[in-house]
């Protein structure tokens with residue numbers, strides 16, 4: 572298998588950063604869970620009698636996976652020998668039979684959790700606090716926005732058949748929109764807009780230049796709770812693997828492009844969160860609008876996936892591409908962050924062909 576730099580830095584990026592997974596509302600009730608794949612492991616966020624925990628989905632006895640669904644409501648109960656966990660306690664049937672081993676030390680393998688507004692992040696050994704990682708402006712924006720969002724109305728998950736930086740960089744540049752999204756996103760006629768950089772993170776603000784669509788979108792404002800939002804399309808990149816985007820603030824869509832251990836696979840998840848309706852009588856209008864937004868988003872991601880899977884993983888490096896458009900500024904910024912990170916972490920090797 573050909574060596575790619577992306578696989579060299581991925582484990583360190585996973586370990587050193589906070590990664591957003593879901594909203595608190597998705598795990599609001601006792602025993603609610605959501606499950607994610609990252610590299611060769613899993614992360615489950617679970618509501619343990621009102622307390623949120625994150626762990627690796629493996630039974631500490633002999634490794635059986637507790638949860639196989641993407642999300643749901645279920646006890647942490649191993650179907651093999653019945654080990655179970657609740658209210659902060661691991662319970663072991665016939666614990667007295669475990670002699671000659673320190674059974675009192677058995678526990679789940681936990682990850683760290685942090686919150687910004689209602690957004691839930693997990694970490695392994697994050698090198699910064701969440702606010703330092705996001706920067707105070709993005710932190711404040713997410714904090715203010717996420718508290719008005721409803722439960723996810725769409726949970727779209729599949730493996731992109733492309734390496735994670737290929738999948739992610741596609742989401743970082745609008746240069747591909749006219750061709751790849753000709754009949755979907757391109758119909759909004761998104762303007763060149765403005766990129767604003769916050770450390771390794773960035774925001775793209777783009778006006779909707781199709782006036783008819785813009786007028787229609789603006790007219791929807793009255794159906795939603797009053798909110799401050801950019802009048803147009805905005806997309807926040809949370810280095811290293813996640814995007815949060817919104818049109819007029821009516822809904823927020825979050826994508827995770829988590830690395831896998833294969834050079835041609837990205838663990839992709841997209842979730843759609845509607846802004847709350849202004850009143851109960853507008854709930855149906857909001858639901859109809861969200862159903863069509865979810866359908867459009869799915870079409871757009873399918874188009875992205877189709878083009879990404881034509882790009883071999885070994886085309887990627889943290890160096891700037893030889894030819895680049897001003898529309899690829901966020902991509903260059905992402906690569907510079909990866910290069911700097913790799914250098915700090917001593918991940919640069921002398922030959923691109925070294926096997927990992």
Ligand code: FES
Nearest residue numbers: 630632633649652
């Ligand atoms: S593997 Fe889970 S109880 Fe034995």
Ligand SMILES: [Fe+2]
Nearest residue numbers: 741742751875
């Ligand atoms: Fe795209």
